[in-house]
């Protein structure tokens with residue numbers, strides 16, 4: 392009998408990952424993944440970037456780099472983040488191997504086995520898995536349409552002993568809930584957490600993918616305020632605004648937290664891929680990012696609005712959802728007690744996949760909700776697939 396460590400015995404394969412195998416079949420319509428459409432990648436820009444690389448760039452691309460990131464990328468990324476109002480100079484920036492690594496490193500920095508950590512319910516499965524792998528005791532706080540439930544957060548902060556090691560949250564175009572935090576909820580979070588010695592992990596990978604430019608001002612990160620008395624650890628990624636295959640993300644954190652994180656990253660992978668960093672630097676430095684994000688925003692908006700229309704037209708009236716204003720996801724609320732796994736089974740038989748609610752429940756139980764993503768299917772496929780999802784829901788719920 393192989394004797395695995397206790398920290399990994401509890402790990403389960405996520406339903407998303409298992410479903411990805413199914414979604415790979417060419418005939419299945421997949422509303423399950425959170426990846427950009429292949430046809431949306433900036434291939435022309437990539438060609439131009441490759442063609443512009445000097446021998447020196449190529450040597451840097453093939454070599455190990457500093458753990459914190461290649462200096463050229465740290466410079467261009469700092470510039471990009473500063474323009475978004477993030478306090479780069481007051482903090483330390485580290486390039487990571489995807490933002491999931493940033494979350495993982497922060498988890499390792501803070502969690503001892505059995506420690507309490509606070510998350511939203513529902514929450515991003517990748518982060519939940521990372522926290523589980525360090526044997527955290529995950530405590531969830533419900534999410535409303537304008538952010539975390541402040542009254543419940545207050546109760547949890549008062550009643551959780553020993554006090555939580557951090558609060559992890561997703562401010563913009565939440566995965567899976569699709570919502571955006573209101574300014575008011577963010578301010579109440581700041582008021583509740585000030586001087587409590589409970590860091591905030593602010594995971595923001597979708598904020599560039601808004602449908603309406605007018606929303607940008609409301610989506611200001613807590614990190615842009617960097618309130619006194621709270622250590623805010625901000626994480627972001629190139630995955631949704633360039634390509635997840637590069638495996639590049641970042642963390643922007645206070646100096647004392649950075650010091651620990653750099654040591655942790657050194658022991659994990661020494662540095663993130665230099666080739667990816669050289670490419671990402673040119674993407675930022677040459678201004679391709681503005682043109683590209685403008686284009687994909689339009690396409691995701693088209694897909695998102697088409698999915699909203701199709702859902703409104705085909706879903707039974709007992710299913711409700713918050714209309715997304717950006718990002719990749721729509722979160723459907725089914726009648727109380729519905730088992731969305733039964734709906735998924737029916738939908739798969741009919742040729743469509745999505746993700747069940749319990750995948751995102753920190754306790755792995757609440758299943759009367761489900762996530763459909765619009766990022767990876769064009770409008771025609773959305774119009775073909777959503778009536779099938781609605782039919783599967785009707786077959787199970789009546």
Ligand SMILES: Cc1ncc(COP(=O)(O)O)c(C=O)c1O
Nearest residue numbers: 425489490491515566628630640
């Ligand atoms: C909310 C959220 N955070 C982090 C990530 C991880 O992204 P990556 O590791 O590709 O940067 C994802 C990926 O789907 C996500 O949805």
